[in-house]
Amino acid sequence: MKTRITELFGIEHPIVQGGMHFVGLAEMAAAVSNAGGLGIITGLTQRTPDDLAKEIRRCREMTDKPFGVNLTFLPSINPPDYPGYIRAIIDNGVKIVETAGNNPQKYMADLKAAGVKVIHKCTSVRHSLKAEAVGCDAISVDGFECGGHPGEDDVPNFILLPRAAEELKIPFVASGGVANGKQLAAALALGAEGINMGTRFIATKEAPVHDNVKQAIVDASELDTRLVMRPLRNTERVLNNAAVQRLLEKEKALGPNLKFEDIIHEVGGVYPRIMQDGEMDAGAWSCGMVVGLIHDVPTCKELIEGIVAEAEEIIRGRLARFA
Numbered sequence: 001m002k003t004r005i006t007e008l009f010g011i012e013h014p015i016v017q018g019g020m021h022f023v024g025l026a027e028m029a030a031a032v033s034n035a036g037g038l039g040i041i042t043g044l045t046q047r048t049p050d051d052l053a054k055e056i057r058r059c060r061e062m063t064d065k066p067f068g069v070n071l072t073f074l075p076s077i078n079p080p081d082y083p084g085y086i087r088a089i090i091d092n093g094v095k096i097v098e099t100a101g102n103n104p105q106k107y108m109a110d111l112k113a114a115g116v117k118v119i120h121k122c123t124s125v126r127h128s129l130k131a132e133a134v135g136c137d138a139i140s141v142d143g144f145e146c147g148g149h150p151g152e153d154d155v156p157n158f159i160l161l162p163r164a165a166e167e168l169k170i171p172f173v174a175s176g177g178v179a180n181g182k183q184l185a186a187a188l189a190l191g192a193e194g195i196n197m198g199t200r201f202i203a204t205k206e207a208p209v210h211d212n213v214k215q216a217i218v219d220a221s222e223l224d225t226r227l228v229m230r231p232l233r234n235t236e237r238v239l240n241n242a243a244v245q246r247l248l249e250k251e252k253a254l255g256p257n258l259k260f261e262d263i264i265h266e267v268g269g270v271y272p273r274i275m276q277d278g279e280m281d282a283g284a285w286s287c288g289m290v291v292g293l294i295h296d297v298p299t300c301k302e303l304i305e306g307i308v309a310e311a312e313e314i315i316r317g318r319l320a321r322f323a
């Protein structure tokens, strides 16, 4: 399947693995890239730019295919060393960066000078247009159903993707809520040139997370996610658990007076305990509504090839019959 996205990134299948905190390690990115998709290392999971440089080198030992690095620009009092992370990416020869949070305008000149392609992930048409204007090469259009941060506009992909198609000149992938070939075919029909998946990739054999996390995803239904931190305008879609229930009770009790410090136990530094130690109630962790469509733990190759085969079969078979 050739699209503007496979051409842009030099990959076989139009399937991207979005950056995921404490999931997007070298093992994850290499497995996706080796399967013909675009694997992405999550930059900020590495504590320092030096650690990121090591992770990039480790990934390169596991694959000779293209892979990228995610850089998430978070609102923060003590921001991470972003210029250092950008240096680590450029100096170690990575040619694809997925940015998220704020647009990457500040770093575009350096990234472009180094021949790096930038795919920016955002949840609205206006942010997509801004990213296009500052020189991004592609957009990951992230609908309201996505795991992680859906923004505050709450526009689901059935509307957001065709709206993006109306406005954007650069190619975009459909992100959020995608797990199978029916949805790849639908995404292409709506104007996207491929898909970006987060939650689905966690439930794969190669994902470097505790089996409890994979099992929790297989067990959950589409009704099991919750939105947290809305009062802080930092909305996150997470899998429901005891910590999330506690967090939501605090949000209800404190209303507009809620501060980040009030919920620090439920959201601060919980990822290693969940992803590595499998303590499933340790805190709130990002997860999409797409859990309802995830029933198995395949290899990345089985998953990606299965999705593409299903999409091709739908396009040639079911859809062709309607035309």
Ligand SMILES: Cc1cc2nc3c(=O)[nH]c(=O)nc-3n(C[C@H](O)[C@H](O)[C@H](O)COP(=O)(O)O)c2cc1C
Residues within 6 Å of the ligand: 017, 018, 019, 020, 021, 023, 042, 070, 071, 072, 099, 100, 101, 121, 142, 145, 146, 147, 148, 149, 175, 176, 177, 178, 196, 197, 198, 199, 200, 285, 286, 287, 288, 289, 290
């Ligand atoms: C556990 C988890 C952690 C994530 N961490 C990040 C992150 O650090 N940076 C980022 O840009 N997106 C992050 N995301 C969002 C994904 O890259 C992707 O956009 C999203 O999962 C797509 O929605 P889906 O889960 O429905 O496929 C995370 C998602 C999950 C499920």
